[in-house]
Amino acid sequence: MQQPNAQPMADGVLRETASQTAGPYVHIGLALDIAGLPPREQEVWNRMAGDEAQGERIEVVGRVIDGNGDTVRDALLEAWQADANGEYQPRFDLDAPFNSFGRTAATVENDGEWQFLTVKPGAVALANGRQMAPHISLMVFARGINIHLNTRLYFEDEDDANAGCPIFNAIESPTRRQTLLARREEGDNGPRYRFDIRLQGEGETVFFDF
């Protein structure tokens, strides 16, 4: 007879559907243009801020790099960030000036670089009165990644905010915190932040579980 209290899951609690890699052809489903498919009426893509968006317009670029030091050319990324006032805009609406959600992908044409066109997010106030430093949550999908990786991009020019951010400082190793800092450079149309994601080995990016 089954021992009571020995069930790993309480009665009636289902297991989550298991994850599988998005695979090399993820673009057919989530990045049609890169697969070579015609666009549909609207696509979810990398221009999160339109011309009317409030705040500092920035370009965010980077590469995903594997354990051999090679660029992952089939990576797909999703971004989730607050607007310039530190507010999330959950309603996805391409007619709105700003969307909190975006997608991008590394492309062979761009030598494996991905890009978001957005605004710099504001600090996000938490209910307990603390503030999280400006950040962009990123989800990384690719062939060879069995379950997507969650990370956060922080800004190197936000030292004070970063020093006070409860999540940034929840990373025990100060050395590893540095892997989440995007570097500011001058872009073609204003500031550009560069954020390389290292999947494995030296300088391995911090990935979160939550």
Added chain:
Amino acid sequence: MSDIENRRFVPRDRNWHPAAHTPGYKTSAARSPRQSLVSLQTPTLSELSGPDFRHLHMGPHDNDLLLNFREDPQRSGLPIGERIIMHGRVIDQFGKPVPHTLVEMWQANAGGRYRHKKDQYLAPLDPGFGGVGRCLTDEQGWYRFRTIKPGPYPWPNDVNSWRPAHIHVSVMGPAISTRLITQMYFEGDPLIPLCPIVQTLRDPEAVATMVGRLDMAHSRTMDCLTWRFDLVVRGELQTWFENQR
């Protein structure tokens, strides 16, 4: 927003999902972190909120792969292959429907060939088939696609590795925390247990969560077979006690 901050989801069981490093699936070797994940004991608004796609404009055939692609728009012609309906519900771990959430899917054609610049497999492209679909779940969490059954295809992993017939499925769920990409396999396919990607899962019950079942009751006479595939996303816990901090 503070209601959202009080949300809690059933923690993701990392032993249930595939590990990052699964040497049998060779590409994972160099693409898997070696460091442990950093656990957020208290997830924040950034993890507990997520996009609502009810205002994303979709076309009338976005969920109908029999009609949503023609290589030459002047010519008609249905895709080659077994006509099927793939349908099911998105529910959470407590069986609660997840309404109005975005479900996206992509797949190979009946010959096992993807319409993708990078797919060079011998099997031909089908001029009547693109291979992408999307829809929102309804009030009860139901979604539905009409398509053709994809073919299995060979891929470079072991000397002779074949993917079982599968449809890639992406679901957002209520928050960034529930985001999930998986694949639906077809009940009874002898290639399922042979596949190195399926074998990234350690528990046969976890594999079973990805197997679509033949749903004869919803099949259409003289038209198409139906496959049922429910997606379970992380359950939202009730918060009975408020923490003081």
